[in-house]
Amino acid sequence: MTTESELKEKLATCTRILSMRGLLGLFGHISAYHSAAGRVFISPGKGSDKSILQPSDMAVMDLAGNDLEGKGRVPIESPIHTALHSARADALAVAHLHSPNATLFAIARREYRPVTLQGAMYGEGIPEYPEPHLITTPQRGKKLADLIGNKRAALLRGHGIVVVANDIEEMLYACLTLEDDTRKAAQASALGELRFFSPEECRQFESGVSLESRARRAWTYFTQLESRWDRQPASVTNDFV
Helix, strand or coil, X not given: CCCHHHHHHHHHHHHHHHHHCCCCCCCCEEEEEECCCCEEEECCCCCCCHHHCXXXXXXXXXXXXXXXXXXXXXXXXXXXXXHXXXXXXXXXXXXXXXXXXXXXXXXXXXXXXXXXXXXXXXXXXXXXXXXXXXXXXXXXXXXXXXXXXXXXXXXXXXXXXXXXXXXXXXXXXXXXXXXHHHHHHHHHCXXXXXXXXXXXXXXXXXXXXXXXXXXXXXXXHHHHHHHCCCCCCCCCCCCCC
């Protein structure tokens, strides 16, 4: 099993990568749950420079939301993370982002449906949390967890997204894939009617390729890219290829 120090190291790296890709800035946070220790590691909240965060900057909570250690400030929407980590054994990594393109589908009256093969991982749909408030209490966190059920993600109305994954590598890949798929859907809509993949087509594609291998390849690629990053916000485009 991954150690606590290894988990914090990966979480800090993932935070920097998402910052590099323009998906984490003033707002947003990601977490990982160490089930054996019962501890949640979470990136600090608004105001922190996500591009330079290190393992020691990660805050540490338990599933009840108690602050255990860490110099980083616990985000006010930490109930998003504690509720999902509590509700699902496979929710070992959770992201809350204000992704520019994915958030468009939390604003427009348009149902999200995947338009790319990589987006097939969301073939079962993405529900929307409709309430106009931040998720700052355990009760709201549970309502979100109930809404997501066993799906990979949720849209937060006029706010952002939440992505659930089995580990940090998968979380990174899932976040980048959703942003890429929604960006292409928004851009292609200017050309005419969109062609969507049906749930059946998505299941067929997903059964023929390994999500784990795709996520590992993406992790290797982006960690190498991040190691050479100059920390300037506009120096890397938001394209995902």
